[in-house]
Amino acid sequence: MATLTAWRFPTPYGADDALLTLEKLQGQALIQVQDAAVVSWEPGRSKPKTREMHSTKKAGALGGGFWGLLFGLIFFVPILGLAIGAATGALFGSLADVGIKDSFINSVREKVTPGTSALFLLSSDAVFDRVKAEFEGSEAQLISTNLSREQEDKLRAAFEEDG
Numbered sequence: 001m002a003t004l005t006a007w008r009f010p011t012p013y014g015a016d017d018a019l020l021t022l023e024k025l026q027g028q029a030l031i032q033v034q035d036a037a038v039v040s041w042e043p044g045r046s047k048p049k050t051r052e053m054h055s056t057k058k059a060g061a062l063g064g065g066f067w068g069l070l071f072g073l074i075f076f077v078p079i080l081g082l083a084i085g086a087a088t089g090a091l092f093g094s095l096a097d098v099g100i101k102d103s104f105i106n107s108v109r110e111k112v113t114p115g116t117s118a119l120f121l122l123s124s125d126a127v128f129d130r131v132k133a134e135f136e137g138s139e140a141q142l143i144s145t146n147l148s149r150e151q152e153d154k155l156r157a158a159f160e161e162d163g
Contacts, residue, residue: 002034003126006104007119008111008141012042015117019053021134022121031126036119037067039075043115048075070120074109107143 015038026033041048112118
């Protein structure tokens with residue numbers, strides 16, 4: 001079963017460092033990183049920068065469609081106002097069908113603000129105590145949504161990219 005998590009860091013580049021650490025841990029077979037994306041929000045900027053993991057063609061990767069929708073709902077849709085309120089409601093509903101609740105989206109929106117960063121990670125098979133030890137002192141804050149196998153399959157089907 002995969003876990004979709006969001007980790008908030010108190011600096012704009014903490015998530016980049018965390019991703020490098022996770023890639024190292026994956027090389028040691030301590031976690032399986034299926035997909036990841038980073039949000040970096042520098043102070044004074046009106047919106048964050050987003051980027052996907054280096055290799056989105058990996059087996060299990062969700063792809064840009066998923067990350068674009070998720071980040072759009074979290075960071076950009078509130079800026080657009082009520083004109084697209086009904087469409088936003090439908091998008092929230094479709095994400096809830098795959099285990100991503102609006103409370104998760106709202107929590108990330110509240111916590112990832114200018115001057116911070118976040119790592120969004122789809123992972124499995126983590127050796128939790130070893131992974132946790134690597135992040136001691138990083139001041140990371142975990143926001144987590146656990147996906148069942150059925151929810152993971154729905155998520156992949158909904159955002160599968162041709163390629």
